[in-house]
Amino acid sequence: MTDMSVMIGNLRLDSPVMPASGTFGDGLGQVMDIRRLGAIVTKTITRERRAGNPLPRVAETTGGMLNAIGIPSCGVEDFINRTLPHYTQWGTPLIVSISAPDAAGFATLARAVSIAGVDAIEANISCPNIEADGKAFAMEANATTKVVAALRAATDLPLWVKLTPNCHDMSVIARAAEAAGADAVVVANTILGMSIDTRTFRPRLGNVMGGLSGAAIKPIILRQTYQCARSVAIPVIGCGGITTADDAVEYMLAGAVAVQVGTASFINSLAMTDILDGLDRFCHARSITRVAALTGALRDATSPRCCDMDA
Amino acid sequence: MTDMSVMIGNLRLDSPVMPASGTFGDGLGQVMDIRRLGAIVTKTITRERRAGNPLPRVAETTGGMLNAIGIPSCGVEDFINRTLPHYTQWGTPLIVSISAPDAAGFATLARAVSIAGVDAIEANISCPNIEADGKAFAMEANATTKVVAALRAATDLPLWVKLTPNCHDMSVIARAAEAAGADAVVVANTILGMSIDTRTFRPRLGNVMGGLSGAAIKPIILRQTYQCARSVAIPVIGCGGITTADDAVEYMLAGAVAVQVGTASFINSLAMTDILDGLDRFCHARSITRVAALTGALRDATSPRCCDMDA
Amino acid sequence: MAHTIQHLSHDLYPEPGQEHATGVPVPPFHPTVAEEDATVLSNMAVNAQYWHLVIQASPLAAAASPGQFYQLQCPPAHGAIPYLRRPMSLYGTDTATGQIQFLYKVTGSGTRGLSTLVPSDTIRILGPLGKGYDLAGHLRHIVVIGRGVGLATLAPLAEAAHMAGIGVTAILSARSPELIVSADRFNMKGMSVIPVTDTQGNSDPAWIEQALRGLISADRCDALFTCGSSRLLRMLRALAVEFDLPGQVALEQQMACGLGMCFCCVRDFASAHGTVTRRVCLDGPVFDIRETLA
Amino acid sequence: MAHTIQHLSHDLYPEPGQEHATGVPVPPFHPTVAEEDATVLSNMAVNAQYWHLVIQASPLAAAASPGQFYQLQCPPAHGAIPYLRRPMSLYGTDTATGQIQFLYKVTGSGTRGLSTLVPSDTIRILGPLGKGYDLAGHLRHIVVIGRGVGLATLAPLAEAAHMAGIGVTAILSARSPELIVSADRFNMKGMSVIPVTDTQGNSDPAWIEQALRGLISADRCDALFTCGSSRLLRMLRALAVEFDLPGQVALEQQMACGLGMCFCCVRDFASAHGTVTRRVCLDGPVFDIRETLA
Ligand SMILES: Cc1cc2nc3c(=O)[nH]c(=O)nc-3n(C[C@H](O)[C@H](O)[C@H](O)COP(=O)(O)OP(=O)(O)OC[C@H]3O[C@@H](n4cnc5c(N)ncnc54)[C@H](O)[C@@H]3O)c2cc1C
Ligand SMILES: Cc1cc2nc3c(=O)[nH]c(=O)nc-3n(C[C@H](O)[C@H](O)[C@H](O)COP(=O)(O)OP(=O)(O)OC[C@H]3O[C@@H](n4cnc5c(N)ncnc54)[C@H](O)[C@@H]3O)c2cc1C
């Protein structure tokens, strides 16, 4: 059996597969063995209780889905008192995703969740639904530097920073996060999109715009993973449209150290363990003993070759 | 029959549907009645002869495709002498797409194609394959202003500016193009992406990265069309994943005056005329007499409604 | 279907007695909800609008109770490829054989895709999901009221009540008599069926309310059970409040995950602590009628 | 398939005599290449690797000549949804009935999808496309040399030559005898067939070259026709140059549009003006052997 462990900075994960924030809940534990995951990543929490966006909150698109869930949150107190004890039941490393409207708020919240049972913080500085018209910290290097520095000062926990694909050069943002003290970057959140119901002439989402996720976005986020991995020395965690073990391999070859699986779990609750099994088979068939050996193992583009009917 | 005509600035098109640059060739005239198109948009040309990118040049993805064709070009002289006479045979307005490595080069080329038979220039300031790592003029407002101003000074023809989705706020770029004298913006070119062959550990494209197009990108470009249409007064031409008449309606409701169809024609050579027929039926069924009435007719998002089994 | 069938994906689970990487023996994992490729046994139109689907699944998948639902992966149809799964109520189940039945109405791309299934096709399912109807609490006689395809959800409930020795009156509403698809399912000894239809002009909530008031005063309504229709729901809630009757309703909401993970299926409810937001997939789909809003 | 069938999409074309918006009568449009939904008549495995597909199409679609090809929309299979169409050579056609045949090898998602087609399914096709083989020029006896599924392209050519009174020697190469799928198609009166296989050890280009040299010196080879295999192509090009023989080869290249629009199928060729780039879909797929490079 392949050695599935990977290191995200100083944090050792037993396997490179974990859920993407906002796509995991303990309901999944009824179907799938949570203990096999490299980590659990919580839905993003905020300091205050929040309601989330108006309905409808999801819309289906070709090969993907739009969501404008918003960040409905029970608030950090409730999270610590009620959710946290629940999420530590499997003994799987727990990553708490946090969001706030400004750098100081991020720092305060990071401090609040820097407690026993939490293994790392994932700063969601990229959620496209909170600010008007989809703006987010991670769209600009300066804002990224500011918020990550404040977070770094606030916590000793490993700090993962989740970036937004809605920017024109993510490697610049990744470098800013690295310089400000991030231990890893997560590439990436959803891509801002929209859908219209032509029968009603209305947006299909209550929030008008929402985040595109699922298989459709894989080529885009894979490219950004590749660009970031070439730009920073800290680990890159790939996340976008990963549905099969082959997708996970693509991300790792492009430079990801680990992967997060989101929407795919909605379509196949066993997606994450299927991917783990597939990774094991993939490595086994190629005599690769450690899954970590896949990271960055991309070869050069082939030179032109013509197709051939030779059997 | 619905009045299908639309105005792009001063240019009247008999129908709102036209091919996207690089996805049209006279081969299509064997299958489809070119005369029904609102316009013909040529493959982007450059001043010099160019070879284009190494093979493989396309890769299939979920709901879309990546291309890294590059801009193989016969050069502007050959284009004027040989291609142009050919493309005027249908009497359909002809839009010539141009590209150059700098603002001066754009201006020179625009001057060269400002001749009889050409009805407008589409400046492809967004092609992600030319510059290293996918950079393009249309990623930054300053570069956009500079190149569009140079183009404006160089030609009296209607000037369409084709933007790139690989930016974090397209409305800023669109406003820069408008201020510098563009008559319309085309939203948008392909989204930079990547795909890896896990059997060979190599990129699936000879160029490593390429542009994602097709149904998968529709929600993203539709959103950008909506954002641009709210930001500029000049017409927005929508382009990205349009496959059916319903898709075209979505773009028009979001604010597009006309649409371009690219990849869909590869999958259904009659895509453009099917869309025209569908638009006509759509309008007819709703007693809409002019297709132009769809532009920007989006209503507000619905308030939460629960699903109901009432028959 | 690219999906591995369930038992395959368990190949590498640590078996009892096996050691984990840490050296500590890990107890085996036993799912309580099944994610699996089931096999289509039959799929037939029962009238112009409704289809009846029977699948062969595992005992775990089939161990469902009335009001619970499944997420079904719908095959592509007419060029549209449904990406998300579609929620469908349990219409019938046989735990011994692992057969599960659904009754569905073709309304959009997903259900259109379902209607293309033929015997021996595989269909990916997740379930049983959610909280079903609760028949506990010394009920002697209940009334189930449903309309259209909502009857799909109520049919197994009526049967379960009947098996538990509870009397059932079923008010079955539809546009026209031939659309009362499950009448036979309610036709058990001792069950009384009141069909009401638009064409007969007796499907109006006001008419049904009268019938219910009759049943209540005749002491033949310890509890109300309904499903789906908001017009009926409003009327039933008012009655439940007026007579302090327990009542349960199965609600519908658009769903992405079905497992309480995505928060797209939320709805507001009245509770002792004021208005609360609940997930229909996890906290329901069956709720206390008196707590429903809207 | 969401696609409207071809004649429907012509509904709104201005008919002859109708006026265009401008008031000038517009001549009707007559396509020379068909984009249409054809119907599957049969689709069967012919051996462990190859499948034979027969479809019912329009006379326009069926009016193809050997070496031409079609773009086929492949149905989803095993969760993979082929987005682009796949190019397939004409294997046989009957212009009178509109039946078209293909012979294909299952290699990836697209061809796997094709293999799921059953009679009466519809399949979206575009064709005939490209330039086929040219049999003009007083040929008396030709040699066709193909391997594996490449024989699919050569079978109709051999037949066409036979019908035109041209003698044909067919060298059919495959891994093993049972994989020479189309042997029967080459079994006409006056055609001579030389099967060569890896298992028999006579499929080596060197062996075939000897056979060809024999045919050339016996004046039974006015022209060479081949398809696909680059090992054979190199040997044939050398022979063609040595003996100044005309030769034609059908090439393969990945294709997106099939109509010369996308420039993904380009290949370099030698020409009088030096190396030129050509699109395999539009300028080929059949090319002069001596102009091929690589
Ligand atoms: C718990 C539950 C049980 C259900 N049981 C049944 C049943 O037994 N029989 C039956 O015919 N229908 C049932 N429904 C409704 C069924 O899920 C929808 O008819 C179906 O999702 C429509 O999908 P579509 O693609 O055909 O329609 P579309 O309108 O194309 O669907 C578009 C999107 O909206 C969602 N959607 C549309 N209508 C509904 C709806 N009424 N409820 C929830 N989501 C919807 C779809 O899931 C999809 O995401 C149930 C719904 C829920 C929530
Ligand atoms: C003009 C022409 C005629 C052909 N005629 C036949 C025929 O009669 N019978 C037959 O079995 N095959 C034929 N082929 C090859 C056939 O097109 C490929 O086998 C098929 O496209 C593979 O698709 P896939 O999805 O199964 O494989 P995948 O490997 O999954 O395909 C991935 C991508 O690569 C492309 N691709 C893979 N192999 C080839 C290839 N050899 N040629 C071109 N594109 C390829 C596919 O189209 C697709 O875009 C022909 C190819 C061309 C260009």
Ligand SMILES: Cc1cc2nc3c(=O)[nH]c(=O)nc-3n(C[C@H](O)[C@H](O)[C@H](O)COP(=O)(O)O)c2cc1C
């Ligand atoms: C329903 C839904 C809710 C999400 N909520 C969050 C969230 O709270 N915080 C966050 O950082 N990302 C959130 N995401 C984004 C995912 O974590 C992930 O970045 C994205 O979906 C891309 O991965 P995927 O294609 O595998 O789904 C959400 C995505 C979905 C679909």
Ligand SMILES: Cc1cc2nc3c(=O)[nH]c(=O)nc-3n(C[C@H](O)[C@H](O)[C@H](O)COP(=O)(O)O)c2cc1C
């Ligand atoms: C094969 C191919 C070649 C293209 N070449 C060009 C080009 O030369 N110039 C350009 O501006 N856009 C080019 N594009 C982008 C298209 O014009 C269009 O913007 C993009 O494909 C999105 O539209 P679609 O999803 O309808 O294809 C090309 C796209 C494809 C698929």
Ligand code: FES
């Ligand atoms: S459907 Fe995802 S939480 Fe209910």
Ligand code: FES
């Ligand atoms: S396949 Fe598009 S040009 Fe040949």
